[in-house]
Amino acid sequence: xxxxxxxxxxxxxxxxxxxxxxxxxxxxxxxxxxxxxxxxxxxxxxxxxxxxxxxxxxxxxxxxxxxxxxxxxxxxxxxxxxxxxxxxxxxxxxxxxxxxxxxxxxxxxxxxxxxxxxxxxxxxxxxxxxxxxxxxxxxxxxxxxxxxxxxxxxxxxxxxxxxxxxxxxxxxxxxxxxxxxxxxxxxxxxxxxxxx
Amino acid sequence: xxxxxxxxxxxxxxxxxxxxxxxxxxxxxxxxxxxxxxxxxxxxxxxxxxxxxxxxxxxxxxxxxxxxxxxxxxxxxx
Numbered sequence: 001x002x003x004x005x006x007x008x009x010x011x012x013x014x015x016x017x018x019x020x021x022x023x024x025x026x027x028x029x030x031x032x033x034x035x036x037x038x039x040x041x042x043x044x045x046x047x048x049x050x051x052x053x054x055x056x057x058x059x060x061x062x063x064x065x066x067x068x069x070x071x072x073x074x075x076x077x078x079x080x081x082x083x084x085x086x087x088x089x090x091x092x093x094x095x096x097x098x099x100x101x102x103x104x105x106x107x108x109x110x111x112x113x114x115x116x117x118x119x120x121x122x123x124x125x126x127x128x129x130x131x132x133x134x135x136x137x138x139x140x141x142x143x144x145x146x147x148x149x150x151x152x153x154x155x156x157x158x159x160x161x162x163x164x165x166x167x168x169x170x171x172x173x174x175x176x177x178x179x180x181x182x183x184x185x186x187x188x189x190x191x192x193x194x195x196x
Numbered sequence: 197x198x199x200x201x202x203x204x205x206x207x208x209x210x211x212x213x214x215x216x217x218x219x220x221x222x223x224x225x226x227x228x229x230x231x232x233x234x235x236x237x238x239x240x241x242x243x244x245x246x247x248x249x250x251x252x253x254x255x256x257x258x259x260x261x262x263x264x265x266x267x268x269x270x271x272x273x274x
Contacts, residue, residue, distance in 0.1 A: 098206035108214035110232070116240040117212045121202040129202055131234065139262040144215050144230040146249040156231075159255040170259045177201045178209055180216075180227060 001030055009040060016046035020053060028056050032063070035080075041073040048076060052083030055090025121178070129176065138174045145179040215245055233262045 003015035016034065019026050031054075034047035051060065061084060068080040110117050119131040119142075134140055143156060157177055164170040202209070207227070210216035215228035229249050233242035242261045244253050 092205065095206040098208050102206070102208050102211070106208075106212045108211070110213045110240055110243060112240050112243050114240060115238055116232075116234040119202075119209055119212075121204055121209055124201040124203055129200065132238065137236070139236055139264070140234040141258055141262055142213075142230075142232040142234070144210055144213065144227045144232075146226060146229040156252045156255070160259065163255040163259055167259070169263055169265075173259055173262045175200075178204050178227075179201060180204045180207050180210065 001027075004034065004038075004043070012040060013042045013046070016040075016043040016050075020046040020050040026050055026054065028054065028060075031056075032060065035067060041076050044071075044073070044076045045079045048079040048083050052079075052086040053091045055086065055088045057083045057086045058088035061087075131176075134174060138172045141173060141175045143175065143177045145177055213243075213245075231258055233258060235262070235264060 001015075001019070004012050004019075006012060019031070028051065031047045031050045035044050035051065038044050038047065048064075051057065051064075057064065064080055064084050068077055068084075071077045071080060106117060116131070119129070121129055123129050131140055141160065143160070157175065160175050164173055164175070204210055204227075207216040210227040213230060213232065215230045228245055228247060229252065230243065230245040231253050232240060232244075235241045241264075242258065246252075
């Protein structure tokens with residue numbers, strides 16, 4: 001909270017982002033005060049995220065609706081909406097468990113020429129995928145998506161699939177797409193992307 | 197058939213690969229677009245992390261690197 005009182009906007013934005021990650025431990029009234037009156041929209045956005053992650057959306061619904069009406073920044077408006085839609089639920093306990101077990105030194109640790117970091121994720125179609133299980137079986141291409149935009153995000157996967165189908169030399173390569181958002185994944189696979 | 201889609205709701209995979217929460221997008225959370233290649237021995241052979249969703253490597257280039265039939269890529273510019 002002290003870092004948010006400084007004059008350096010980058011530090012203030014980073015502090016607000018960190019606070020949103022730690023939302024369940026952040027004081028509700030401090031987050032609300034940031035959302036109500038901070039001049040920096042990025043700080044307001046993360047304050048809204050923090051309130052949502054901690055499940056304050058239901059108790060503060062009336063106040064948040066009023067703030068959303070007054071809010072001038074389009075992104076902050078949307079994130080207040082996410083906070084309202086989370087209601088009293090807050091962050092999924094599975095996400096909190098993942099974060100509790102995450103060693104910060106792993107952040108940005110993937111380097112070309114070095115052993116790839118372990119990946120162990122749930123597949124949208126069911127089951128878990130551990131990339132270590134594929135070693136010595138197949139080379140792997142990982143595509144971190146940006147969203148459900150067509151034709152670009154979806155198009156990259158379609159082009160990879162076509163190139164693999166057309167060239168026997170690529171036949172054993174495994175491609176995985178990774179996205180944080182189940183809602184995006186669903187729209188993506190149903191082929192109803194935004195078209196942007 | 198689409199490539200399998202893996203879910204990373206806590207962003208631990210994208211944070212590990214240096215692409216978490218680094219772009220604004222009109223959904224709740226997102227990652228930087230990135231394409232990576234891991235060889236059969238589990239070594240990261242290629243990483244392209246970009247800042248524009250429309251900036252994607254050519255599929256043939258990525259797949260040739262995945263087969264191991266190309267020289268190592270130059271250091272990534274980030």
